[in-house]
Amino acid sequence: MEFVIKRSDLVKELQTVTGVVEKRATLPILANLLLETDDKGLSVGASDLEVTIRGTAEATVVKPGHVTLPAGKLHEIARSLPDAEVQFKLLDRHQVSITCERTRYRISGQPRDEFPKFPEFDDSKAIQVPGPVFAQMIERVTFAITTEDPRYSLNGALCKIEDGSLTLVATDGHRLAYITRDLGLKPPEGNFSVIVPKKALTEILKLASELGPEDTVSFGKAGKQVFFEVAGHRLTSTLLEGNFPRYENVMPGECTTHVIVPTEDLSQAVRRVSLLASDRFGRAVKLELSKGKLELSSETEVGEAHESLHVDYDGESMTIGFNARYLLDYLGVVGSPSVRLELNPSADGTKPNAAQAGDRPGQFRPDPADESDYRYIVMPMHL
Numbered sequence: 001m002e003f004v005i006k007r008s009d010l011v012k013e014l015q016t017v018t019g020v021v022e023k024r025a026t027l028p029i030l031a032n033l034l035l036e037t038d039d040k041g042l043s044v045g046a047s048d049l050e051v052t053i054r055g056t057a058e059a060t061v062v063k064p065g066h067v068t069l070p071a072g073k074l075h076e077i078a079r080s081l082p083d084a085e086v087q088f089k090l091l092d093r094h095q096v097s098i099t100c101e102r103t104r105y106r107i108s109g110q111p112r113d114e115f116p117k118f119p120e121f122d123d124s125k126a127i128q129v130p131g132p133v134f135a136q137m138i139e140r141v142t143f144a145i146t147t148e149d150p151r152y153s154l155n156g157a158l159c160k161i162e163d164g165s166l167t168l169v170a171t172d173g174h175r176l177a178y179i180t181r182d183l184g185l186k187p188p189e190g191n192f193s194v195i196v197p198k199k200a201l202t203e204i205l206k207l208a209s210e211l212g213p214e215d216t217v218s219f220g221k222a223g224k225q226v227f228f229e230v231a232g233h234r235l236t237s238t239l240l241e242g243n244f245p246r247y248e249n250v251m252p253g254e255c256t257t258h259v260i261v262p263t264e265d266l267s268q269a270v271r272r273v274s275l276l277a278s279d280r281f282g283r284a285v286k287l288e289l290s291k292g293k294l295e296l297s298s299e300t301e302v303g304e305a306h307e308s309l310h311v312d313y314d315g316e317s318m319t320i321g322f323n324a325r326y327l328l329d330y331l332g333v334v335g336s337p338s339v340r341l342e343l344n345p346s347a348d349g350t351k352p353n354a355a356q357a358g359d360r361p362g363q364f365r366p367d368p369a370d371e372s373d374y375r376y377i378v379m380p381m382h383l
Helices: 007-020 071-080 131-142 198-208 263-276 324-331
Strands: 001-007 030-036 040-049 051-057 058-062 066-072 085-090 096-099 103-108 129-130 156-162 165-171 175-182 193-199 216-222 225-230 231-237 257-262 284-290 293-299 304-310 318-323 340-343 360-366 375-380
Touching: 001 007, 001 175, 001 304, 007 030, 007 040, 007 051, 007 071, 007 085, 007 198, 030 058, 040 156, 071 103, 071 193, 096 257, 131 156, 131 198, 131 216, 156 198, 175 198, 193 198, 193 231, 198 225, 198 231, 198 340, 257 263, 263 304, 263 324, 263 340, 284 324, 304 318, 318 324, 324 375
Parallel strands: none
Antiparallel strands: 001 058, 001 085, 030 040, 030 066, 040 051, 051 231, 085 096, 096 103, 129 216, 156 165, 156 193, 165 175, 175 375, 216 225, 225 231, 257 340, 284 293, 284 318, 293 304, 340 360, 360 375
16 A cells, blocks of 8 residues: 555544544554545545544555554644655555655554444435534534433434424433424435434534535434435444433423523623532522513522623513533524523422422523524523
8 A cells, every 4th residue: 555645634534533533442453543545545434333434535546555553643643744745655564654755654553354344325315414404403412412321322312304304302311402493304214213322423513514505414324323424424323222211291382481681691691600609519500580680690608609681571580590501501502692591380380489499491492593493401400
């Protein structure tokens, strides 16, 4: 194997695929990238056995071949090289020489035989969705995926197509992010529902940063795997097993009280007030809604913090507590100038107050609403 590639193209491709590589790989070969060359150029792939990614880069191929090289070290070398052409040449015993101007390296690799096989899929069964729309939908739910819950099915987001609409849902048991949008989809094999791991969705978001306004993403499933074609890369993932929670049960049907708050003002207020929130109690921030005012506060043995925001509200006073990080996660991705906070009375028919704050969840929506139905439901905290 021998090829020549621009240093900038090499670095870009390595940055794209190395996110799949496990830092503490269970098998030594999984810490490597697979490099293959043919008459089409250079192909670079990575796998952790659950998620795989493969992309191509423009290169001048002198001799076709293949080898696997340590991902971290190769990326480090590529970034350190001068901005010029880089030559790769496979030597004896799976060693590779890397030359760029006056700099030369020789690193040891491993044969391709030990590297996991890349799954094959029937592309005719793929579904086409607008790339930027799909990326925004993923971004709006992935922050709510848990990485610590023993329930395996919660370590990913539910992705389903039903009656032409694409829906994504994620929850960690304390909050739930839901988004659905009618895209007129017609899957070749009908409606379906899968749970996609968080790692795969995170990598899709990275790939989507290269998409233009008119670009599309293709995806589909086969057996226990799902595949995505994004920005010239094929990403596959093993689907999570188990049943996704019945999220419909915690989504409020209709809320009796609502208030609209500027997104940035609320975000900054939560950030400031939470500086004196107690870590022991999940950084709880109290929200007190009264005529013309939304007051945020927190209190610990260190001190207390208060901040008031002017709002257009003329209803009864209400008090509720939320985890500050949960609010900031949502406010960072909602993408609208304002948000709509919706509340319901407590189960006993009274309004939520400081003594009854853990009763009914709060619901947040973007304002003004866009073409998606986007909701964020957060369980309140006892204050």
